[in-house]
Amino acid sequence: MTLTLLRLGLGRKRPPERALPAVPPLQPHYDVVVIGGGGHGLSIAYHLARYHGIRNVAVLERGYLAGGNTARNTAVIRANYISPEATTFYRESLKLFQNMSDELDFNILFSVRGQLTLAHTDASIRTFRQRAEVNTFMGVDSVMVELDEIAKICPQLDLSSHVRYPIQGGLWHPPGAIARHDAVAWAYARRAAELGVEIHTRTEVTGIEVENGRVQAVRTARGRVACGAAVQAVAGWSSEVARLAGIRLPIRSFPLQAMVSQPLKPFLDPLISSAQLHCYVSQTPRGELVIGGGSDPYPLYRTRSTLDLKESLIAHTLELFPFLARVKLLRQWAGVTDMTPDYSPIMGPSGIAGYYLDAGWGTWGFKATAICGKTMAATIASGTTDPLITRFALDRFKTYSQVNEMGATAASH
Ligand SMILES: Cc1cc2nc3c(=O)[nH]c(=O)nc-3n(C[C@H](O)[C@H](O)[C@H](O)COP(=O)(O)OP(=O)(O)OC[C@H]3O[C@@H](n4cnc5c(N)ncnc54)[C@H](O)[C@@H]3O)c2cc1C
Structure with a gap:
């Protein structure tokens, strides 16, 4: 790159104007x-x-x-899955992403942020330990972190014990990234x-x-x-x-919705996710907060957005970051996702x-x-x-x- x-910069030759060559008739x-x-x-x-x-x-x-x-x-780009097969597969994809801008000579705005998955229950802590073990064994950087380390990784999180689901620990995956x-x-x-x-x-x-x-x-x-x-x-x-x-x-195919907020000054570097609260949050280079959650609860081939999902996603996001209460949403959308058993x-x-x-x-x-x-x-x-x-x-x-x-x-x- x-x-x-x-x-x-130094040469006279400029890239062609059209992004893609003209397409010939269908053969x-x-x-x-x-x-x-x-x-x-x-x-x-x-x-x-x-x-x-x-x-x-x-x-x-x-x-x-x-x-x-x-x-x-x-x-979200990450490799901290739970099975050896998936961990290896996504590890290799992560490597290709790390080199993609060079390989394709095109800036994909690859941005390494680290991904922090929060545990709010003993069961999550146990699963995360297993994930960290599998990940480490398969060559993926992934460790369990306690509250003091979480406070350093993401000081904006509400780590108090007086909330509905107090955060107990987390799985920290330093190579987690986003791209355009x-x-x-x-x-x-x-x-x-x-x-x-x-x-x-x-x-x-x-x-x-x-x-x-x-x-x-x-x-x-x-x-x-x-x-x-x-x-x-x-x-x-x-x-x-x-x-x-x-x-x-x-x-079976289910809609999956997501949303972005108005742009804010950069404050959130890592990607934060919580399975218990069914939400995840990251901040784009433009400052928007990208917020997503789980799929809609029933199969459907529609890409409409719903108020109930918006309300629950926002409520859960505010449990993690209460100071965002006055931030406005910009857009909400959905895609249809194919789920295997x-x-x-x-x-x-x-x-x-x-x-x-x-x-x-x-x-x-x-x-x-x-x-x-x-x-x-x-x-x-x-x-x-x-x-x-x-x-x-x-x-x-x-x-x-x-x-x-x-x-x-x-x-x-
Ligand atoms: C809200 C949301 C958030 C997500 N977040 C993440 C994330 O953070 N990280 C992550 O890894 N994944 C995420 N995913 C999943 C990810 O987007 C998809 O798995 C991925 O984009 C699939 O890529 P694709 O090229 O297979 O599909 P697509 O980009 O959907 O391409 C498939 C194309 O096939 C075309 N098509 C369909 N039928 C026909 C036909 N009969 N003839 C010709 N063309 C046809 C469609 O028009 C479409 O353009 C998310 C998905 C959604 C909806």
Whole structure:
């Protein structure tokens, strides 16, 4: 990034005006069709083109570029999960995020803040101890902290004992970070397009043709597109799109809401989350407080915001930071999130030859954008599932070998 800035500053050559090259007409055939133009789909397309030389690739997006959950998430990036499989997976994603601005020559505003998850009960303390052990063993920086250390990490928290749920301790994860979510998607899109990937927005996939157990083509609102392979990365619509190929996924989809406040002077460096209070808070570089919580309690395909969620989220946030009572909210929004029974993703082959799944990303998939692209592209290019994602295969639900991550996702995202 620094070198690029110097080169641009001293040289005469300026970057092209248009962010993405003009898209040619939709072709009748591609080697790989990526369904979904969010961060995951774009990252998969980029990795196929950049690292596997597969450039005859089309990304088909029914709306505008990265307008789904990529545009709606709260951008928490962390690796302190509870299972060894997930901890390793997110550890590798974190590493890719740390280097992403350089790799893509695009400033994604990656900002390391540290993430503090609060424990208000003995049960949480026990779970956090387990997480800290697993994390440390898997090479992820994550430690239990007591009240005196919490007071140093985040002096603004109400640590008194006269509140409904007094804070008892916490899990401190120094590499926890945030990044500009749109920038991540734009960066992958730009670099993929430069390598020859075609990104077709306003192109909804409405059907998937399978013959003799192999994917042949996708049908779109703009015509039929034959393909050697196809991968779906459609976040909240995973089960609907998989159904087009005749696949039934163990997924239920719930709205997940979030909100931001008016901008305030920077005061909150770490990312704070509390599973007990079902809320998490961070402050963006622009000063807004980003506040999120758990999913809505019933499955629904709607991205509306509700007053009850707003009230409960604010009430819980004020239990942690009472001095924010007079701060005003700026916006509230929602995305549709796909929840699997074990709170882990579904990645890899689908059971239909040439058709791949990148699904079940629930409330935690932004931080996986980089590693998903890398591992899914390697899987599609080689036809062999990348070792990092074998445990997230769809058939784990048939063999009762789930990867239970419920405790570590909850309201931490
Ligand atoms: C409020 C909220 C907060 C979140 N916070 C975090 C967080 O802090 N950290 C974290 O790691 N994760 C978080 N997440 C989860 C994260 O946003 C998602 O897991 C991630 O963005 C998924 O990326 P994606 O590219 O798969 O999905 P998307 O960005 O949703 O992209 C999928 C695309 O597929 C398109 N599509 C759907 N159907 C079709 C079709 N038939 N044909 C063509 N295109 C189609 C959609 O239009 C969409 O653009 C949050 C989610 C929400 C809603």
